Amino acid sequence: MSIANFHPNDLLAILPELALVVLAGVIMTMDIVLAENRKRLLGLTTAVGSFVIIAAAVIFSQPNGELIWGGMISNDMVAFIFRLVFIFAGGITALLSVDVKGVAHKGDYYAIILGAVVGMCFMALAADIIMLYLAVETTGIAGYVLAGYVHRSSRSAEAGLKYFLFGAATSAVMLYGLSLVYGFTGETNLTAIASVLASGKVGISVILASAILILVGVGFKIAIVPFHFWAPDVYEGAPTPVTGFISTAAKTAGFAVLIRVFITGLTASEYWLPILVALAALTMTIGNLLALAQKNIKRLLAYSSIAHAGYALVAFVALSELGVAATVFYLMVYVITNLAAFGVVILVSRSGAGEEIAGYAGMSRRSPYLALAMLVAFLSLAGMPPLAGFFGKFYVFAAAMKAGLVWLALVGVLNAIIGLYYYLVVLKVVYVSPPQEGALAIEVPRAYSFALVILSVGIVLLGTAASPWFEWALSAAQGIF
């Protein structure tokens, strides 16, 4: 990799981000121009725009593996895959918001989602700690606003405040870690930092201290133990589409930063690796055990998402091409699957059945197709073949085994069994429990059925035809080692 001078193609490389910013402007303008009864178009435009941007990115913005924009951005395949995932998640979130009370007809809501997506894209692209910090904060601040968006609801405001206080504090700790990295290497570029570290001039204690401080910030983003306390509260209180967005895209963006900082930058892995291995095991176990006791579906999915961050971390700590590829593939699967799960949750709570798991009783008889979507999503989360979740876990554990972390893979498999239990308990309520008296079919607007069909097909496709997707992730991983 070399730092190239400015080239017109550099603009094409960040075309998706530029287009997202333009789209946000368009949405804000439409918000002023449109009549109140046509505001539903805002969400639909955001979604369609996002999918057009994905297509444009695939055509025009193929990565070349270079450092561009003065070394600020690494235009490689890992970033490219992550960006497509973020834009997809943003589009689906917009689609899942179009009929949700409190957020649906607000132009700024969609614009903030797009802003968050831009931040996430730059988190994946960042090759310099300045860019990295700015991108993390762009995503973070947009996330705080989104979580507290329905500020008249005290639950949403509370979620926003908690997210904000945790997020701001942890990112300040991360910034201090970054200042130490800069101070002891004299560089801000991650590749340059790696080469200074390789020369062995920097002491162990400094590397370890800055790694731990940075891990606090990243750990918050991906909600791993012991930085997970905010997750259940924020997930429960935030508007449900936002919960889906934060738990999928924001978490994935955190992993993108983890890959950038710890694989490209702080290459002296022998110091921080044991910490991450221990955290991976703890995160899976604590997430799954706490999920067992949950009665609220959003809290259950919150703890399950903590456990899923643990699985993705298992692949990451293998620190190999296979490991990074497995992390990337696992996250692709996780984003699609969890968005589908939240899509169902949104529809059920819209119908007035609430967010308690008991409210899902007999859903298979009231709305068989919706129950089917839930079945696909939850079985994929549980890791049942032939759905995508199974192959995600398969590659994760394979990567851990190959790196000699057999015990960690075993802990993972045991955790997958615990996970299977609580996902099946929910499905039992959906399929076996009798419906409550007078419960009607759940209304599914067309935008939602479209989103759920895309997501369900995606889950099946990433499962039954997993290998081309995994090859893609593997080619990306080869680019960063």
Next chain:
Amino acid sequence: MIPTTYYLALSAILFSIGVIGVLVRRNAIVIFMSIELMLNSANLAFVAFAREFGTLDGQLMVFFVMTVAAAEVAVGLALIVAIFRSKASIDVDAVNLLKG
């Protein structure tokens, strides 16, 4: 000229005060001020290192951090006001609807 280590020691002290403030205080505004203290301690470290190396990267970073901090103030205070409206309190222990 004051040695760089002095600045770094001050920065570490400020950072520690900030962390303790975040962990110990219960008033949302005071927690928020402690977070600002942490950000500024990192700024001080960046500037001190930039002076040591004679490069501008660290100074540049500080400008961005200040901008980010300003954006955080806007969002954070708005959320604190929203909480105050519903609870007439900004004690974080009173913010307890979501538990389980």
